[in-house]
Amino acid sequence: MTVVRPRSVAGAVGGRTPRSWRRFAVSGGVESLRPGDGRPWAHSYLVRLRITDTVIILAAIGTAFVVRFGPHDVAASVAGFPVPYALISLLIALSWSIALSAGHTRDARVCGTGLTEYRRVASASALTFGLLAIVFLVGDVNVARGYFILALPAGALALLGSRWMWRRWLIGQQRYDHYLSRALVVGDRDDVGYVAAQIQAKSGAAYHVVGVATENAGRDLIDIGTERLPVVGGLSDVTDAARRLGVDTVIVAGQPRGGSRYIRDLGWALEGTATDLVLASRLTDVAGPRIHFRPVEGLPLIHVEIPQFEGGKHILKRMLDIVLAGAALIVLAVPMLIVGLLVRLDSPGPALFRQDRVGRNGSTFKMLKFRSMVVDAEARLAELNDKNEGNGLLFKLKDDPRVTRIGHIIRKYSIDEFPQLWNVLVGDMSLVGPRPPLRREVDGYESHVHRRLYIKPGLTGMWQVNGRSDLSWEESVRLDLYYVENWSLTGDLVILWRTARVLLHPTGAY
Incomplete structure (x- = not known):
């Protein structure tokens, strides 16, 4: 989103007070704010x-x-x-x-x-x-x-x-509705629904949507995700609705009817108030560093950098992989030997499981893992296909009978992935990247999904820190493609830090 006009500090961070401190009057499905909107927060x-x-x-x-x-x-x-x-x-x-x-x-x-x-x-x-x-x-x-x-x-x-x-x-x-800016989302029905749903889904979005303004909504309430949002009127009623609801931010979703002239007039109408005007761009899955504003004679041009898959940034990423993976292998050498011994004692078979995975540009490599299943797990896959709980091309089964006793533990805390540090060290993988796919998964990709293969697969990644196996196939693909086009070294370090937290409090691992 792009903030196009500043407002007071008070209105930017704290818009909504605890429920016990607020009183609303509800009339005709529209929430009206009484004095004391919580900006002292x-x-x-x-x-x-x-x-x-x-x-x-x-x-x-x-x-x-x-x-x-x-x-x-x-x-x-x-x-x-x-x-x-x-x-x-x-x-x-x-x-x-x-x-x-x-x-x-x-x-x-x-x-x-x-x-x-x-x-x-x-x-x-x-x-x-x-x-x-x-x-x-x-x-x-x-x-x-x-x-x-x-x-x-x-x-x-x-x-x-x-x-x-x-x-x-x-x-x-x-999470308790404190320190949020009260927001009114304006635009066409589909754009309003998308923006409101995204804000609702992100705990750190810093906005609480209290209403929407859209033409031809056809009803007083609109279902957005888990909430029912009041329709406060049409596009011409935004200024009055903003004052009546005491909103801190008006978010214009997409390109409303009237285009740039409407946005200009709305900005003029909000002058003298403590209300911010924010534009929600139609650009999706493009990170901030790739977006640059280049005004030309009053024309606000948005320059979007094309993703680069070669160059100095990738060399630095490789250097980081070598240093951190090498250090981790030294520190974890003894614990990994102990895990390997426990795997051998728990069930017949080797400690390590080697599997062909598809890497950068479609090349194939042997990915290493601690064996967490019985040795004939691949042969028994066909008999379990009708019980598949995964989405899209992924096979997932929460109570997979092929998983060993020690396998349940090492899979829960992702300990089975530790041998992939060797894959990182030798250059088959990176510490952070998309999930390394199987060949049968790649064969079933839609054309745009092949972009996941433009960089090396990762030991961890966006999927690892956002729900893992609980993610749908579509959401997993979206996160991977977002990373491929927007990754940075700073972002990699953040993902590694978040991965450490996920390992201590695992979700979606089975």
Whole structure:
């Protein structure tokens, strides 16, 4: 989505208060908001961020001071005159705090979003110390490098950690309908339904849809997923409905009737209110870094980068695979030997299971796994086809009789996948990528699904951290194609981190 006009900080983050603090009047299926829409929640959250940031900055600089100098009163040299380090520390703290504000790290549109917020915090921190280093050099300020260098990584890591914890807290609050922007979705029936359903499905979407405006809806309520949303009127009634419902955001879905002129007039009508105007683009499964805005004489052009499947980014990905897979094999060598021994003792047959899988560009390789089934599992597959619980081309059976006792355990926690670290090390696979398919699955692909093979399959991926076997075939394909076209090294690290959490709290593994 694209925010086309800013609004007040209060309206961006907190729109909806706990149910016990709200009172609604419902008339004709339309929710009307009474005074007290909960925006103090937003102000409270941003104040908490400022306080936390300030405490962390002071603690980081104070810790660096004590570690470097001990509890002694020392002074820096400025043009031959001593200046107390307390003054230097205060200058660094003040500059750091200003940089966090100037870098919009507490901007309402990025609070709780994750990577964008973290990038801004890291950039503001690095910029602060870079500029201070130049100022100290030009001003001939003799500052102890150990003290100066120690404060940056300690403070930056602590700031990122605190933002991560606040984000977890915020998402938890949003599950109870706190800290959400009240949204009104506007557009054609199909576009409105799609956008509202996507917002409803994402716990971190930060919006609560309280109504829709669409022409020719034919009824007062529209079923969207698990909710019934009120139709507040047609496209010409949006401004009045936004004021009546006290919404924080009007989301224009797709291209409504009237096109750009309608959007322009709607923006003018919302001027002077605390309501944001957001455009939901028809671009699907395109990540933000691939989208660039290039206005030409008032014409807002959206440039979408074409995915690249070769080049330096892929070389860096390979280097990351080698380093992390090699380190993991060394650390897990003894535990993997123990698992292999348990597999052998549990049932007759080898500890490792080798299976032909299809890799990048259709090449075939031997994928390794700890054997979790009886040795004749492949031969017995035909007799179980009528019990298949999978979707599309995938065979899945929750209570598969071929799985051994130890197999149930290692499959639940994905321990059976650990030998694939060797496939990663030798280059058949990557740490993160689409699920490695069987040849029979590839033979049944629709033409567009072959794009999954444009990059190496992964030990983990979007499917692993979004439900695994509980996903439908269509959703699994969509996630894999999204990754193929939008992956990044930062995104890979996030997926690896989320995979570690999934292993501790497995879902969809059987």
